[in-house]
Amino acid sequence: MLFVLPHLLVFLLVLLPISSIAQNNGNVTVGKFLTATDNTTSWLSPSGEFAFGFRPLSNQKDLFLLSIWFDKIPDKTVVWYAKDDLNMSSGGATPVPRGSKVELDADKGLVLTGPQGDELWRSNTTVGTVSYGGMRNTGNFVLQDSNSKNLWESFNKPTDTLLPSQIVERLAGVVLYSRQSETNFSKGRFLLKLQDDGDLVLNSINLPTDNPNDPYYNSKTTAGDSGTSSPGKQLVFNSSGYIYVLRENNQTLLLTKVKLEPTADFYFRATLNFDGVFTQYSHPKTPNANGSWTSLWSMPDNICGATVSNSGSGTCGYNSICTLQVDQRPKCDCPMGYSLLDPNDQYGSCQPDFIQGCQEDKLSPGKDLYTFGELIKTDWPNADYAFLKPYSEDQCKQSCMEDCMCAVAIHRLGDSCWKKKLPLSNGRVDYTLDGGKAFIKIRNSSSIPPQQGPHFPFNPESRKKNQDSLILVGEGVLDALVEHDVEVLNDREKLEKFVMVAIWCIQEDPSLRPTMRRVTQMLEGVVEVLVPPCPCPFSSTVIMS
Template structure:
């Protein structure tokens, strides 16, 4: 028979005292040197004292993949606020250890090192600590912080976090891909806080689409030098003269106490502050307080980069004032899994002589209202009517779209950038498309030479892109197999026809007997 537990208070004190040290350590936020945690669905992450935040391996939607990260632990929406290893997921069985000389060390299941906290030599770690602010720190024996997640941010800032000048946070590549994306928030050396797009491989920064205007070249004491997210959830730029410049738009108010706050540069390029009640139910979600910029679709400009969406794409704000990206008619996503990526035309636009001479028979336009790609111009004329604008584009083999507005016509060529669909545009876009294209023709095998050449070359894109030459080569071949030998050309003439020196007449069709035999 099972024994009943005694109710004496001393017994409960002794029971608490005898709990394993590892469990106690996980509830007071301290992580001892030599402690490790494994990527699986069993190990408890390192928790902050109140359990508000966790540090460890967050399971991802993909089976057996984990992200080394810090996340909100108590609320149902366990939002990630920091991640290591450049946002690259690790497989089940990977391990994170806390070492005395190297700090945090991440290794794969075979023991190969993947990432570490890059401590300065001879700064021995005494312990780690997961704060209730969401900041994980490595602490020396004299209580000096050797490393902290707040000074190595990813896409999010939390209350009590400070960004010094030169600081930067990056968006994710997509909602589920934690690699660094195309957008960044930077506090420049001149004191301006800016949002800009960038070229990912080179990290080259394009023109800013938000600027705090907190620099003063005539008097540097008036320039900003810190971005502070205070413990009440207020974010501001601190000038060197101690003046405060709020980042939130004028008139914005929000609850400060009993709420979690975070400011995230989302994957779509919008920098947003959110709040979430600390007392919650399963339906409670993060609520946006303010965001910058107001309309990213029209606020992104400049002559470089693709804009809020990918090249040849169109940006439009949805009901939540967030950007949605879509491909224009006749275009499709370059990467079907990335709706915010670039679009490619589903047809071939050619400058071959026959296409130029027959442009009005081959091409037509799709009209898009309040749509423009304002940074892709290469020609402009005024005054212009709709008919003149269309005619100029359709007879120009470089023209991909013509824009008409204020009696002016702008012609643009691929790739198109900074596409936007918005009432403030107030222009018509005439998007050029090919009426018929060999790559879009149906595929059933034709009856005999119906004029269907695409079935002969199938997926040979080089041949499809040089359609007229393919047609000439095929006609030469038909001349060479004429049933009447007297009709077959000499090798000299064959060479001249292949090179285009001699015009190739349309050959007579071989008899049906030739095909069946």
């Protein structure tokens, strides 16, 4: 019996899958591959805490992300993903279709190919020959040669997240980019970088380029800062979980200013969130503990106020309002009378739910077209085009009402009035604005601009196109257009709406023409369809009784 047992153990080891044996030390040999499927396997670290492989995108079931994630927690938080570093206009994740494959190649390193074999991404190993790769317990995936020298590692190509024992070198020019949203891994509007002068900065950028706006955070670790003549050379996330900027003279600027639990009991990560806030998180390793990430600290302290810049929209999109929440994360909302340009992007730009323009405003006095919504302690800095002083609150509102360029009027300090035009940028709730009021000009839906009788403008060219039929707006005759369509004639309101939308679309002034999204909203009844102005300023008007 004692002789049989060792032989039985050897036999069972032979039956084990080769990939399982390879995972004992986290190493993967050249030629091994993974395929993007619903039941895809992954390459694990020896501890099993990190995994490398394909993660399905939550919002697109047939697309996958080549990534690294925490594998022992329920939400499998992604900490790295393959992205296009060469294409400035995209620069974000490289989602791949079902059936794609990643293979470890001796000459190319990690090679990601589509279902048809077309190359989608590679790790760009340019020096040396890869002998094996491995998922390390730190969350770092490395490619090594026969002498165990690192030829490539994911820690040197971070995406939006840093992990303990990871170091960002100033000379390497590494940049962390945010995502576009929690579930959209495309390149977002914010970056973190250790600059050439040693300053750690957070910037918003003007997509699709990397052109940065003014920093909304900087560590003040340049050579010229007071207290030292030594610039920052590294951003260090040490193995104990503390984050700091290391200067050339080995002095440190500690960013983690809270006492941390032991790394033996907690996972840590630091992520540049899609909303521009850089946050360090902790998560208990105990399976029965609270299964969520806890924010330990964030920078900047108030992103709604910190991102004010002369260019760019600010933390939120244009015409939006940023409110700081208790977790130091921003909440973006459209003001009254406005709605999201993209309903799926809560942090994006807002558009007016009405058409405002000087051409339309000529048809009626402003007080008949508009009313004001009022907000307190709200402002859009840098959108001013007029400053009036001394001016009372009523004078401020009246001036904006009569000004076709004015979208918002701000009255503060008892006698100061600022008029602002679209698009509004850097919108935020600011509790330091004691007594400040924002008056937002919105459409008065109960009123319709008066008409000089029903009319349809046309010129000699359009007279030929319309032949014997005239399409009239308001009280005019539309029957000629649909003479034999009883169903349409019974729904004259819808017919008139369609005609008015069509006339908006052929406006001579391009700025008055609605976008295709706005046209769709008009037709679906989401946005009110106003009576359009004359589409051609030089055409005649036909009055029908």
